[in-house]
Amino acid sequence: MRLPIGSTCAPIILSSDKTRLSQQRGDKTAWPVYLTIGNIEKGTRKKASSHVTILLSYLLTPKLDCFSEAARSVTKYRLFHYCMGLIMQSLAHTGNNGVQMTCxxxxxxxxxxxxxxxxxxxxEQCLVACCMENRCPECKVLPTERGKHCLHAKRAVKETLDYIQRYQQERKNPQFKHEFEKxxxxxxxxPFWAGLPHTDIFEAFTPDILHQLHKGVFKDHLVSWCTTVIEKEMDARFRSMPSHPDVRHFKHGISMVSQWNGGEHKEMEKVFAGLMAGHAEPAVIKTATAVVNFIHLSSLECHTTRSLAVMDSALDTFHENKAIFLELGARAQGHFNIPKIHSMEHYTPKIRLFGSADEFNTEAPERLHINYAKEGYRASNKKDYIA
Incomplete structure (x- = not known):
């Protein structure tokens, strides 16, 4: 990217996340969009109390009941991109023309x-990328190949915009429709990002440690598979853990808890590989250890070529041994074409591009929801609460 002499670039970081406002009943939601800049020190940006992230807007959250079920999904996409296009107009203008500022x-x-x-x-990454919900928003991997341990061709902005622009004229062409959809x-x-200068939206997506690794790969998949392998022993092992000031004691086990938060996932990950020892096949323990190691390494606040090589090695070990869960019947579907497992392929390239993944974790927007959405809703009369 080339800028005129005397000009400089301010990297913009956007985040959006729909959140529930009502806890016990009702379906009240808000959809905030947040903005911060990349040349603020990471430790400062991660603190909600530093106020370096601002609220840009609340997106619309209509039910769209007037549309058929088939049309509702595309309509949601169109509404999102139309609203974001309005919000991004000033960013597109100043990105192209620049604005005088005192440094x-x-x-x-x-x-x-x-x-x-x-x-x-x-x-939301799929929503922003204008791709279907069963696709990777960063690369062209087919849904049936997400379980393979390899990198695929990246999505390209120019190619994507070209296909979207040609859709109305060529949608009845079977070959074009197959390429577009399949x-x-x-x-x-x-897409709202079509007019933003120097922006590759597919490169812009950052790793999401909270939802992809802690809640996805670990809790939803690995814990489920390992619990199936050792049956009722998992709760007993969590209950019999000795007390330690730096380790949480799950005195009732883990199977009866219906909702977990990120902190609880991290506490489980500290002891999970050790709890599996002696009660599962070596390949199961090896796979579980590799996943936990990958998650811990991805959460580091700084990286070296060695730490990234160890991350890649942990991912290699997981894929080499994951078939044990199919052999033991823990993974009933017979494949590993899981979006959140595929997302692990993009972690080391993205860390090399952006820096450590902890500064882009979605835990930060989750914390901002308290200040910018939930506290205001609870203090209101629950009517016209967005205003």
Whole structure:
């Protein structure tokens, strides 16, 4: 990217996340969009109390009951991109033309804000990328090949926009429709990021440790498989753990808890590989250890080439031994074409591109929901609460 002499770039980090406002009953939701900039020190940006992340807008959250079930999904995509397009108009204008600003060194420079990173969970990444919900928002992997341990061709902005623009004229062409829907898995929706300068939205997606690893790969899949392998022994082992000041004691086990948060997942990961020892086949223990190691390494606050090589090695070990869960009947579906497991392939390339993944974790937007959505809702009369 080339800017005029005397100009500089301000990397913009966006995040959006729909959240529930009502806890016990009702279906009240809010959909905040947050903005911060990349040249703020990571430790400062991670603290909600530092106020370096601002609320841009609340997106609409209609039920869309007036549409058929088939049309509802595409309509949701169109509404999202239309609203984000309105919000991003000023960013597109200043990104192209720049704006005069006084920098910390006292010099006046023309600053071009450029969308550099987008923090979101998997469903919203698909929404932003204009791809179907069973596709990877970053690469062209087919749904039936997500369980393979390899990198696939990246999605390209120019190619994607070209296919979306041609859709209305060529949608009745069987070959074009097959490429559009089956090969690329796209939605016919004009994307809000089409007019943003120097933005590769598919490169902008950041790793999501909370939803992809803690809640997804670990809790939803690995714990479920290992519990099936050792049956009722899992709860007994959690209950019999000795007390330690740095380790949480799950005195009632884990099977009866219906909802977990990120902190509880992390506490389980500290002891999980040790609890499996002596009561499962070596391949099961090896696979579980590899997953836990990968999660811990991905959460590091800084990385070296050695730490990234160890991450890659842990991922290699998982894929080499994962078939044991099929052999033991713990994974009934007979395959590992799971979006959140496939997302692990993108972690080390994204860490090399953006830096450590902990600064882009969706735990930060989850914390901001308290200040910018939930506290206001609870203090209101629950009517016209967005206003």
């Amino acid at each position: 910390p060194d006292g010099f006046l420079r023309k600053v071009h804000p450029i969308l550099a990173a987008y923090v979101a969970d998997y469903p 090969t690329l898995g796209l939605r016919p929706v004009p």
